[in-house]
Amino acid sequence: MAGNAPIVIARAMPHDLAGVRNLQEKNHKENLPRERWAEGYISLRTYLPLLGRIREETGIVIAKGCGGVVGYELPLDASHRLEAKGDADVIVPTFLEIGYCGRKIADYNWVTGQYCVDEPFRGTGIPTKMHPEFLEMLGGKFDLLVFIVSKINLRSLHVALNKLGMVEAADRAGRAWKTLVQEIG
Numbered sequence: 001m002a003g004n005a006p007i008v009i010a011r012a013m014p015h016d017l018a019g020v021r022n023l024q025e026k027n028h029k030e031n032l033p034r035e036r037w038a039e040g041y042i043s044l045r046t047y048l049p050l051l052g053r054i055r056e057e058t059g060i061v062i063a064k065g066c067g068g069v070v071g072y073e074l075p076l077d078a079s080h081r082l083e084a085k086g087d088a089d090v091i092v093p094t095f096l097e098i099g100y101c102g103r104k105i106a107d108y109n110w111v112t113g114q115y116c117v118d119e120p121f122r123g124t125g126i127p128t129k130m131h132p133e134f135l136e137m138l139g140g141k142f143d144l145l146v147f148i149v150s151k152i153n154l155r156s157l158h159v160a161l162n163k164l165g166m167v168e169a170a171d172r173a174g175r176a177w178k179t180l181v182q183e184i185g
């Protein structure tokens with residue numbers, strides 16, 4: 001835990017992007033032992049030029065504490081995902097076919113996202129603090145937020161489903177990922 005450092009939720013400025021990228025890299029699955037994956041890991045990288053584009057085009061929500069970025073929640077639209085490096089190119093076509101409220105996800109104006117909290121700051125509810133700002137930022141641009149979470153990532157599944165208000169779209173037995181969705185008002 002990081003003591004009682006005050007946490008400020010904000011939209012990322014250009015000088016915050018290196019902090020976002022560092023946090024992402026630290027939590028990438030290649031940099032974490034597998035036995036820690038249940039506590040959360042990331043499988044998609046967004047390098048600095050792409051982070052810059054995401055920030056300009058949609059925005060990135062960050063949590064700042066102790067003088068730096070200690071958490072972030074970022075959106076990835078279709079073009080961002082094409083540029084991102086990771087599993088998304090494999091997973092996205094499969095989840096697009098999944099239905100939610102009688103429509104395929106593909107038929108919504110949907111956006112995916114990624115969120116992360118630096119380890120010393122975990123367990124203090126930072127995702128719950130960032131998420132309303134994140135939804136507000138996406139409002140008017142997209143109508144469905146989709147998170148694709150590995151079934152191994154129990155912590156992220158718990159937070160997204162029980163604390164951020166996401167729901168599981170129809171699951172497909174046997175898949176390694178759960179597709180969580182949330183309507184954007």
Ligand SMILES: CC(C)(COP(=O)(O)OP(=O)(O)OC[C@H]1O[C@@H](n2cnc3c(N)ncnc32)[C@H](O)[C@@H]1OP(=O)(O)O)[C@@H](O)C(=O)NCCC(=O)NCCS
Binds near residue numbers: 127149153158
């Ligand atoms: C997922 C992540 C963002 C959660 O951040 P956090 O600061 O721990 O979140 P919170 O403080 O809101 O809550 C943590 C919750 O997880 C629960 N939890 C902790 N370990 C858990 C586990 N192994 N399985 C299930 N739940 C777990 C805690 O009990 C707490 O729930 P509660 O408030 O209902 O008691 C953080 O773990 C992280 O950044 N992980 C690495 C990156 C990642 O996985 N991102 C998501 C990619 S889909």
